[in-house]
Amino acid sequence: SQQGEEDPQALSIQEGENATMNCSYKTSINNLQWYRQNSGRGLVHLILIRSNEREKHSGRLRVTLDTSKKSSSLLITASRAADTASYFCATGDILSYNTDKLIFGTGTRLQVFP
Amino acid sequence: DAGVIQSPRHEVTEMGQEVTLRCKPISGHDYLFWYRQTMMRGLELLIYFNNNVPIDDSGMPEDRFSAKMPNASFSTLKIQPSEPRDSAVYFCASSIGGTASHEQYFGPGTRLTVT
Numbered sequence: 637s638q639q640g641e642e643d644p645q646a647l648s649i650q651e652g653e654n655a656t657m658n659c660s661y662k663t664s665i666n667n668l669q670w671y672r673q674n675s676g677r678g679l680v681h682l683i684l685i686r687s688n689e690r691e692k693h694s695g696r697l698r699v700t701l702d703t704s705k706k707s708s709s710l711l712i713t714a715s716r717a718a719d720t721a722s723y724f725c726a727t728g729d730i731l732s733y734n735t736d737k738l739i740f741g742t743g744t745r746l747q748v749f750p
Numbered sequence: 751d752a753g754v755i756q757s758p759r760h761e762v763t764e765m766g767q768e769v770t771l772r773c774k775p776i777s778g779h780d781y782l783f784w785y786r787q788t789m790m791r792g793l794e795l796l797i798y799f800n801n802n803v804p805i806d807d808s809g810m811p812e813d814r815f816s817a818k819m820p821n822a823s824f825s826t827l828k829i830q831p832s833e834p835r836d837s838a839v840y841f842c843a844s845s846i847g848g849t850a851s852h853e854q855y856f857g858p859g860t861r862l863t864v865t
Binding site: 666667669676677678679680681684724728736737738739740741742743 | 754781783792793795798800805806841843848851853854855856857858859
């Protein structure tokens with residue numbers, strides 16, 4: 637399976653601390669995406685990083701990609717209680733006959749305490 | 751734009767009944783995806799459409815599941831007959847262009863409970 641796996645499965649931190657989540661995948665990719673899901677809601681796209689990029693920033697988010705290790709990390713700096721959510725990585729498999737499919741990882745549940 | 755719209759938001763039905771979930775994608779989006787999310791299996795892609803045509807239905811669990819997209823602004827996912835193991839949250843998502851390079855926009859989901 638090409639499904640990504642996030643690590644850790646769950647993370648609890650205090651407001652103001654940084655949160656780091658990792659994602660590993662198994663096949664060659666064109667890009668990797670990160671999504672957030674608040675409880676009881678649909679997923680929301682956060683950031684897309686292409687296979688030829690190593691790092692990307694968006695506000696308090698920093699994403700890195702290491703294609704040699706088939707891994708990515710999502711860093712949320714100065715976390716807030718509103719960041720409490722599940723975070724998923726998602727990839728497409730360029731070697732698949734069907735590159736339109738996006739495969740989601742298992743997710744990291746982040747809890748930020750005030 | 752109102753985003754992806756799904757209805758109903760909650761559905762409780764008895765085993766054996768037919769269930770129809772509805773989705774309205776974002777106007778102008780040419781891809782539509784149906785996902786199922788459970789604690790045990792995570793987020794699974796069931797089927798997706800490109801320009802109203804089903805492209806890949808390999809994720810549909812069995813013949814009890816069917817999906818249609820009669821036009822660019824409407825899609826349905828039908829389960830007939832429903833079973834308790836179908837209980838899950840079903841999401842519809844849409845995007846412009848091939849998904850591997852474009853973000854997907856998710857609806858709020860339909861929480862289905864089959865008793």
